[in-house]
Amino acid sequence: MPQQNRQPTADDIRRLLAELDPASIWRPVLGPDGERIAAAGDGREIPELDEYIGNLDLAGKTVADLGCNLGYFAFLAKRRGAVRTLGLDIDPDVIRVASAIARLHVAPDVTFLACDFLRDVPDAPCDLAMLIDFIGRRIIAKGRVRAVVAAARNWASREIFFTLRPVYALEDLPIDQAGLERLYPGFIRDDAFYLAEFVAHELGTEWALTCLPNCSFALSPTQRRYKAALLFTKIPD
Template sequence: MEDALRRQQTERLVDHLERMGPGRVWRPVVDRDGTVLAEGGGPLPDNLEEYISGVDFAGKSVVDLGSNLGFYSFLAARRGARRVLGLDIDADAVLGARMLAALHGMGGVDFEVCDFLKTPPSIKADMVLAIDFIGRAVVAKGRLDQVLATVARLARREIVLTMRAVYPLEGLPPLEPGLRERYAKHISDGKFHAARYAAHALGHAWKGRTIHEGRVDGYVLKSVLVFSSNVAETWEEQGGSS
């Protein structure tokens, strides 16, 4: 009976993922036995464990912004988070994440549809994740400040961001009007030092460090930055790379 239910859950999930299409599935999706149900992009879940192995989730409430199909939400739960809420603007991704949670028997993990940059939720969590979310478009369209303001508003204790520490200006889309002036103090030699800008924008209340440079099993991912309200040294003092 249990095997039949699991097969039904898997079949419904596979159909749903096919309807979503590969462009909306950010990472490989696997069954409970490790079978890949959708290719996604980038490393498999075991490699993602390595990617943010320096993050301590134990006993914490976590909000995962831009959760897509819940890759990092589930990782946080497996690593001891007491409660996890994934938020994403894509209703199909949220439905798929809920289906995955049921398939894997993941308790304490939920997902909601939310445009958190337009309407930030009125919740707080010990830790806020913004992983695989900050990219060239966010930087070039001036949304980086919105992301940083949102994570700071929602987080009680820690913020985990993934982002490229440095962007060559020639590799970015055209910057929105006024952004070059806003970023000016963090532009040198034709490069925007995005991680330093993030540390500056979050301010003295948040002090951070780089815990992973973003290379995992042959994949080049973004750097992982952890900002905390209770560490002694700032990200810059730790020698954060630029």
């Protein structure tokens, strides 16, 4: 591991990445010049990933990236104008490498913390919390969507941003319909689970929902598309 008192090199980061389980590297890892240090991830190309938050106004805001992994979107938020970004992930080994990547980028305003953000409550929230593809099949089947929404509310003072699949066909989920109806009563219909509607319901009427446009994303929380970009804005008292 590179010494803490010197800036790591790209080769240092490659060595650190090689020590991680490949399954724990969710997104590409870029150097300060945009060079791809690691190509691991889910196969999406950089322009497509950047479009995830392409219509999100981050200028002048503090941002919490919940489930940040190695910080792809935390660094992107900083490049898009955030004054400070905090990446949170439960895996301390991943956070150790993300922190080294921040030193490689000479990005003191991008910091990382290993914590269980579903349980831990911050001393002070950020302006915006973002959860990029965090809610998926396993979290749905385990009945943890409610806890995720509560955590997002804890870490954000003004805005919450999700990318998620707005509607899941029941056949795509590893849980039977009866189990889903026990976990999410009122949101199972037409052989589907309406995830985006459930998230909006859990946040309540204090938060206004906007579906941010993208050429391939859903335009409403009930549209059956692969992905939706949902921005919830807290309504002033």
